[in-house]
Amino acid sequence: MTRRGDRDEDGLAVVPRGGGAAALPRHPSALWSLALFRSELGITFRRWRTLALLAVLAAVPILVGIAVKIETSDGGTVGDGGGSNGEGPAFLTQVTNNGIFLVFASLAATLPVFLPMAIGVIAGDSIAGEASAGTLRYLLVAPAGRTRLLLAKYATTLAFCLVATLTVALVALGVGAVLFPLGDVTLISGTRISFAEAMVRAAAVGGVVALSLVGMAALGLFISTLTNSGIAAMAATVGLLITVQILDSIPQLHVIHPYLFSHYWLSFADLLRDPIYWDEIIKNLGLQGLYLAVFGSAAWARFTARDITA
Known part of the structure; x- marks a missing residue:
């Protein structure tokens, strides 16, 4: 028996025959919110698009690991194109050890x-995708409510942030274990720590990376409330990401750099120092919280006042 608000295998809303508000179950608020979140979570991670994004992310550490292995097997120095005086990307020269x-x-x-492009796709499509499919108004039938639905969508996006980060980290750890030796780790500051402690720091790095995407997710959710086209919302979110990255790379605009959500993303490297440098990590997390507060509130204000009847 279908109920209003249920969705089929493609994530589309299913409307019961003759179903009105009386056909809805009267769940307690907390249980309904949890059920709504679980539904959104299941729908998002069953979509082929989501699985494809995770597959692309998983391919990156595989390709990097193979490239480093081939480079070192040929006698070259990683990151310098085989020369003697270049330096590669962060951490790349230490992978072989x-x-x-x-x-x-x-x-x-x-x-x-x-990672942020994948988040932009998921966040940008969260509300606009439902609107373009014509299922949004059915999802808002009581007792779902707009605020609960918006929170469920954002929580699902955050879950994807965590899963995407873990996908990259776990695949990289597996590839690293297969292609290179594992053991005690020498940190950036020169201190040597055990492999067990290095794993703890790696988990902390993954957590900071996932939290670094919170602001991007809130921005994408807000953009998603501005349009009825999922493709437009995704394109706008990804386009804004590219624009911010360009602005952050222009030295003459250094005044605005500390306010760009991507500016402190690579601060996670400070977790690999002894002692840990917390300054930029705290700035990064504070900036993500600010973006969440501003654009999360803007998304709520827009979505709760939006006309969904069309």
């Missing part, structure tokens, strides 16, 4: 572009 550095190198490679 310890496979766990492939985790840090892969996160550093995916964080500026691949």
